Amino acid sequence: MNDLSFIITHFFATLSDPLTMFMVLVGTFMGLVFGALPGLTATMAVALLIPLTFTLDPVTAIGMMLGAYVGGIAGGAVSATLLNIPGTPSAVVTTLDGYPMAKQGRGAEALGWAAFASGFGSLISWLVLVLLAPALAKVCVGFASPEYAALAFFGLTIIAAVSGKSIVKGLIGGMLGMTFAFVGLDPIWGDLRFTFGNMNLMSGISIMPALIGLYSIPQILLSCTEKNTVKNINLKLHNFVPSPKKIWKSKVNIIRSSIIGTIIGIIPATGGNIAAFMSYDQAKRFSKDPDSFGKGNPDGVIASEAANNGVCGGALVPLMTLGIPGDSVTAVLLGGLLIHGLTPGPALFVEHYDIVIGIFTTLLVATIMMVLLQLVGIKLFVRILSVPVNYLSAGLVILSIVGSYALRSNIFDVGLTIALGILGYFMARADYPVAPVVLGLVLGGMFEREVRLALRLSDGSLSIFFTRPVACVIVLIAFAVITSNIIKNLRTRHKINNNS
Amino acid sequence: MDKDKKFFEVVVSAFLLALTVFLLYISYTSPSTFVADGLASMDFPKSVFYIQAVLCLIVLVNSVKKYLLCIKEERSTQVSDKVAKTPLINSKVLISIILIIIYVFLWDYLGFILSSFIFFTVESRILDKEKALWKCVIIGLLVALLSYVIFGILFQVSFPEPLLDLFLG
Structure with a gap:
């Protein structure tokens, strides 16, 4: 009872502090803007805020950064939906259905769903963080190379779900993405691979310039010959706020996607884009109308946004309880916590429990x-x-070029963006899907590194992926997914052959 | 047009196959510090490249067959000579690509603000010649200045501004 009254007291104390509430609002707004602009990320938003928070008390400071985090991840849906340009890497999947909805004049509806799903995903992960943080962290700290390799392998099987009409083209795209991931230093031996003597390639191909190049530039070039087709609809509130009936209809997708995002977030060194891809795949798999995915199905937007924001609370679990960042943003947040004299770990919950409650409160707000x-x-x-x-x-060309330059102030990144943009344009003309390329780039490096480390642990034996329970389960699920995709593909071809 | 799509399919598949073969060659000829049991640094990429080459070849062969079929069908149907053939790549797309490359190139000589202003004005006018030039100029100026204020000043991105540096010494 004393604990409960302690929690309630500090909860309302945080809520009633006007400075804290104002700073959380500023942080959230800044995060949304950063997330919506291609090239600017939630990580950058949080990093830029750290110096501004030096004079603030820890709860206010961390609350502001958390606002930027949550806002940044959610903001990516705006440009993903309206322009087919993901504002953040985790919004790539939102483009698959969000943009078609915008082209059909349902952009406001898509954004409304994105906002709601993001909020729900964050809320579910907040509940998990508050109620189960220490217990869950103990499970995930046991993750080693075999589990990470299995997870990456499972992630790569999602290529089939985002390949559109041709799985073979999707596989080629995925492998092209993996090829980009090979550039740079070999993760085990340190050899330089495919750098061709260029120093800028030593650290590999950055994901933001690649993302902008593959999504933004082709979209701009393809629209060169288009006229405005979306009419100016007189928007009313009911147009974009999802009705309770529609929310109830999508309840399973919302809850499932939020949980997937939370679980992925808890696993260190993953991120919103993996969660979004997995959640999208599951939503499509369990949908009564899977063929409508990629053509403007709100469930695709819901799956992506609920999952990528579900990562937010999940990623704070290993950060707060063990001091291990769950993704790149929480890695920067770790720096923020340390600067304010807070060392994450079990001691934080004992020595600074009031601050922990304050931080949880600001995340909810x-x-x-x-x-x-x-x-x-x-x-x-x-x-x-x-x-x-x-x-x-x-304007978008300028924004895209600036976006790719802003990360490292390096003109090479801009050149890379343009080169990948031209490649992306021709791939789009040839009906090659781009999402698998991004998936391969994001997961390829992790997959190679963890597989090679796991094989070194097991002296080259693949049995390590089947003798460790968690890895075994993930690998078997991945094979089940591959098998079901092959069967579905064969059935579709059989049907087409019969019809013709 | 389906025929255009098949053509691009052939071109892109051939390009990807050529790229894969090239990278495979690089992976065999690159030096390695590998000294123990296990996978060397190029083993994993080589496996991926072999699979990729096979898949690219499959798509290339299929797309060449379909492209040749499209051409055969087009020749066998009665097509009026007066129907204008659309170019494979729209001239606006080609000009836009060239302008983007020139725009980035100009950063080091004219600076971000001036090159963004010039690029925006020229590009927006080329994409829609019906728009008044003065509108493109005014909006171009606003976009360039706004971008500099937001990114250069607020977000502290360091843009090259050789002309500004010259004036300010």
């Missing part, structure tokens, strides 16, 4: 603010679609 800001901003966001294509395209 940031989630609510994120949803409200997005819903309030939707009418403004959708106006982007009314901007004449010539101005929009020219």
Whole structure:
């Protein structure tokens, strides 16, 4: 009872502090802006905020950073939906259905679902963080190379779900992405691979320039010959706030995607994009109308956004309890915590329990603010679609080039973006899907590194993936997914042959 | 057009196959510090490249067959000579690609603001010649300045500004 009253007291103390609430609002808004602009990421938003928080008390400071985190991840859906350009890596999957919805004049509906799903995903992961943090961290700290390799392998099987019409082209795209991931230093021996003597390639191909190049530039080039096709719809509130009936209809997808995101977030060194891909695959698999995915099905947007925001709370579990960051943003947050004299770990919960409650409270508030800001901003966001294509395209080129330059202030990244952009344009003309390339780039490096480490542990024996229970389960699920995809593909071909 | 898509399929598949073969050659000829049992640094990439080469070859052969079929069908149907053939790549796309490359190239000489202004004005005018030039100029100026304020000043991105440096010494 004393503990409960302690928790409630500090919960309301945080809520009633106007400075803390204001700073969380500022952080969330900044995160949303960063997330919505291609090339700027939630990681950058949090990193930029750290120096601004030096004079603030720890709860206010961390709350502001958490606002930027939650807002940054959610903001990626705005440009993903309206422009087919993911604002953050974790919004790649949102483009698959969000953009088709925008082209059909349902951009506001897509953004409304994105806002709601993001909020729900964050809320579910917040509950898990608050209720189960220490217990879950103990499970995930046991993850080693075999488990990570199995997870990456499972992630790569999702290529089939995002390949569209041709799985073979999807596989080629996935392997092209893995090829990009090979560039740089070999993870085990340190040999330079495919750098051709260029120093800029020694650290590999950065994901942001690759993402901007593969999504933004081709989209801009393809729209060069288009006229504005989306009419200026007179928006009313019911157009984009999902109704309770629709929410109830999608409840399974929302909850499942949020849980997937939370679990992926808890596993260190993963991230929102893996969660979004996995969640999308599951949503498509369990859907009554899987063929509608990729053509403007709101369930695709829900799956992606609930999962990538579900990562937020999940990633804080290993961070707060063990001091291990769950993703790149929490790695920066770790720096923020240390600067404010807070050392993450079990001791944090004992010595600074009041601050922990304050941090959990600010995360909840940031989630609510994120949803409200997005819903309030939707009418403004959708106006982007009314901007004449010539101005929009020219502006987007500048934004994309700046976005790829901003990360390292390196003109080489810009050159890479343009080269990949031209390749992406021709791939789009040839009907090669781009999402598998991103998947291969994101997961390829992790897959190779962990497989090789696991094989070294087992003296080259593949049995290590089957003798460790968690790895075995994940690998078997992955094979089940591959088998079901092959059977589905064969059935579809058989049907087409019979019809013709 | 289906025929255009098949053509691009042939081109892209051939390019990817050539790239894969090239990278396979590089992986065999690159030096390695590998000294123990296990996978050397190029073993994993080689496996991926072999699979990729086979898949690219499959797609290339299929797309060549379909492209030749498209050409055969087109020749056998009665097509009026007056129907204008659309170019494979729209001239606006080609010009945009060239302009983007020039824009980036100009950063080091004219700086971010000036090159962004010039690029925006020229590109927006080329994409829609019906738009008044003065509108493109005004919006171009606003976009360039706004981008500099947001990214250069607020977000502290360090852009090359040789002309500004020259004036300010």
